[in-house]
Amino acid sequence: MSAAVDTDTPLVEVRDLVKHFAPGGGLIAPRNAGAVRAVDGISFAIGRGETLGLVGESGCGKSTTARLLMRLLDATSGQIFFEGQDITRLKGPRLKAIRRQAQMIFQDPYSSLNPRKTVGSIIAEPFAIHGLHRDRGERKREVQQLMETVGLNPEHYNRYPHEFSGGQRQRIGVARALALRPKLLIADEPVSALDVSIQAQVLNLLRNLQRSLGLTVVLIAHDLSVVRHMCDRVAVMYLGKIVEIGPNEPLYGSPCHPYTGALLSAVPVPDPSLHGRPRRLLGGDPPSPANPPSGCSFHTRCPKAAELCSAQEPMLEPKGSGTDVACHYPLSGEEREAMGVGSSAI
Amino acid sequence: MSWAPAAPLGADVLVPPSADVEARSPLQLFWRRFRRDRLAVASLFVVVALIVVAIAAPLIVDVLGLPGPDVQNLNLTNYFGGPLGPSWSHPFGVDKLGEDVMSRVIYGARVSLEVGIIGTLVSTVIGVTLGMLAGFYRGWVDTLLARTMDVFLSIPILLLGLGIGAACAVRGCAAGLIQPGLGVIIFLIAIATWPFQARIVRGLVLSLREQEFIDASRALGASDMRLMFREILPNLSAPIIVYATLQIPLNILFEAALSYLGIGIRPPTPSWGQMIADATPIFNTAWWYMVFPGAALLVTVLAFNLLGDGLRDALNPRGAR
C-alpha cells in the first residue's frame, strides 16, 4: 500500500469519472434522464511537473472536474488516483493528508476570499488547519514570505480582501494555495474575471511558480489562447466529455476534432494582417447537459456531422496526428486551412 | 507616508494609492470606523451607563440619599391614599405604596437588562446554532429543524406563560431549572424567539455555504466545525448583532407584559414593565409613576437600537460611508 513513490506513475489519474447532479439538488443522483451530466465519463492522466490545460465552453463541466479532483464533490462513479492511491472515496484524516498535496485557485476572486478575515489570516489558514508554524511570529513570517512570493506587499498583512484589486485578490488565493507546498495546483479560470491587462501578469506568476516550485498544474480556461503558452498538454471538453487531448504542438498545430478547430478559429488574432482570413465561430449554444444529444454529443453543431455521428458515440483514440480524438471524421489538412487553424495558418 | 530610510522609490510606486504603510489590526479598524459615528458612540455611553447603574444600583441609591426600592412609607401618600408627585427628597415622586419611584427605576434597570440581555443571549445561542446546522447540512437536518420550528411557533406563548407561571410560582419546575420570576421569563423568551433567529441564520448560511471561500477552506482540510464557526459565523456577526439589538427591547417589553399578567417579576422586586402596568389605572392622577419608568424604557430601547446600527456599520468592512 505505502510503497515508495514510483516516479513513473502519473501524479493524478482519472478513470471514467462521472458526476451527475440530480434534478432539484437532491443528494443522490439517480441514473434517469433528468440528471445534469456535468461530467460524463472522462479519463486522463497528469504526469509529475506537467501542466495540463482544460478547455471548453461555459457549462461543459470544467469546474465540476476540478471539484471532483479536489474531492469537493463526490463522484457519481469512476475513480481518481493520486500518486497511485485511489482517493475517490477517501474520508477523515487520510483525506486531510491528501489535501496537503493538492490545492486549488478559484474562478471568482471576490467570493473566494472570506470578507471577514484579514489577508494574513486567510493565508495562514492552511497552517492553522494543519497545525503548522504554531509560533505566532514564525507564522507571520511565513505568511509574509508567501505574500512576497506572489507579488503582494507583505505590509498589507492586516488588510481585508475588499482593500485589494481583483488581480491582487487572485494573488492572495495563489498564496493560500501554495502555503502547504502542494504537488498539484488546480487553477480554475484564474484570470477570466480579471481585466485583460492584469491577466498576463497573473498567468506569468503562475508560470514562474510552476517552474520554480516544480508544480504539477491543471489550468482551466474557456479559450485555448490562455492556456497555449503555459501548458504541455491540453484537453478539450464538450458537454462533460473530453473530445480531444494531446500535447501542445499537435493540438494547436493540427487539431483533429471539429470542436477544437472551431475553438481555435475563435481565438482572437493579434496580427492585424491576418484579420481577413476565414473565421469560423461556433453557432448557437451547447445543448443542455441534462439532455445531451445521442451519439457524438457535438453532432448538433458540427459542420461535418453525418448519420454515423448521431447513432454511435466515437471513442477517444489516437488518429495519427499526435492527439487522442473522439471523432468519426477528424479534420483534414485542407479543412484546417479553410478554417484558418493549425500550423499552416500560424 | 514612509519615513523608512532608503525605501526604494520603485517599491512605493507599486503600492496602490490608498495604501498606508502602517498595518492596522482588525479591532483598530473597527474602532476607527465606529468612533466616527457620533450617535453610535453616544448610545454606547448610554448603554454602558445603564449597565453601570444596574450593577451599582444600591450604591447609587445610597449616594443620592434615596430610600431603598421596597421601602414603603404610607406617610408619602396624600389624603385620599394617592401617591405624591416629584419633590426634592423624591425627585421622581412615589407610588401608591409610598415607595420611591426613582429608586425603583434605578433598580428596575437590573431586571430589564437581565431579561433583555440574558434572554437574547439564550435565544441567540439556540437560534444561531440550530439555524447554522440546518443551513449547513441541509437535507434531513434542515427538515427536522423546520418541523421543530413549526411546533415552537405554534405554542401560544402567553397561555403557556400563564400555565408555567402558575405551576412554577412556588417551587420552580423542571427540577428547579426554571425558577419563578426571571427564570420563567427567560425560558419563555428563549422558546418563543429562537425560531426567528434560526430562520434568519439558516437563510444566510444557505447562501454563504455556496461561496467559494468555503470550498477553499474545505479544500485546505477544514472540518465542518471550523467551516461553520470560523468561516461562516464571522460573516453572520453583523446580522446577528443587529437582530439581537432589536430583540433586547422586545424582550424588555415581553417582560413587562408577563409581569403585568403576574407571571413575571413579582413585587417588591421592581421592573419598569411592572411599574408601567401598575401605573396604568392611576395615570390621570399620578403621571410620574408611568412617565419615569417609561422614559427609562424609551432611552434604553433607543440606545440599544442606535448602538446596533453603529456596530453594524463599523463591523462591515465594505461600510457604505
Ligand SMILES: Nc1ncnc2c1ncn2[C@@H]1O[C@H](COP(=O)(O)OP(=O)(O)OP(=O)(O)O)[C@@H](O)[C@H]1O
Ligand atoms: N451543484 C450543482 N447542482 C446542479 N447542477 C450543477 C451544479 N454544479 C454545476 N452544475 C451544472 O453542471 C454543468 C457543468 O458546470 P461547471 O460549473 O462544471 O461548468 P464550467 O465548465 O466550469 O463552466 P464555466 O466556464 O461557466 O465555469 C452546468 O450545466 C451546471 O449548470
Ligand SMILES: [Mg+2]
Ligand atoms: Mg467553472
